[in-house]
Amino acid sequence: MTAAEALEEVRRRQAAEGEWLGDATQGRPTFAEAELLDRQGIPSCHVWLVPEREVPSHLSATQALRRWQAGACAMCSAAGGRLLVDHCHQTGLVRGLLCTSCNTAEGLQSAPSFVAYRERPPAVILGVEEMYGSPWGEVIAPSDASPEERIQRNAAHVDAAEALFAGITDRFRPTA
Incomplete structure (x- = not known):
């Protein structure tokens, strides 16, 4: 185009x-x-x-x-x-x-x-x-999602949050 x-x-x-x-x-x-x-x-x-x-x-x-x-x-x-x-x-x-x-x-x-x-x-x-x-970017599953789906979704959120904040939190950790 x-x-x-x-x-x-x-x-x-x-x-x-x-x-x-x-x-x-x-x-x-x-x-x-x-x-x-x-x-x-x-x-x-x-x-x-x-x-x-x-x-x-x-x-x-x-x-x-x-x-x-x-x-x-x-x-x-x-x-x-x-x-x-x-x-x-x-x-x-x-x-x-x-x-x-x-x-x-x-x-x-x-x-x-x-x-x-x-x-x-x-x-x-x-x-x-x-x-x-x-x-x-994922679609939130309705509350009737299976326990396995909820566990996978929550784990993905934790992984994404940890990746997002890894660089920030490392700056606040004391160095040896």
């Missing part, structure tokens, strides 16, 4: 994404408005406009969520910060993108808004599905 063809493909994809999203990222509740929704048991994403068209085929589920959420947390509408990929630990499926605070709270909360978010997360709203992947 030539540079001109690649540039044209990028433009085509951007146009398809623009058509898909339309005005769906406009009129989102502010953080203060999202707090009021939360008190009523409603996650912010439940009042966002939903694109009328199907997700463009070149987008993964997580990419579609990133475009639709446009930098806003699905729970509190906070924007401008880092969004984490939230996933269900039982099924392994990506649910949506949450700010650090909401992602931490999601695992600990049984508040009505978090229950509503789990029942109808952004991925369900958009009609997309994707397995959550680990930082090492």
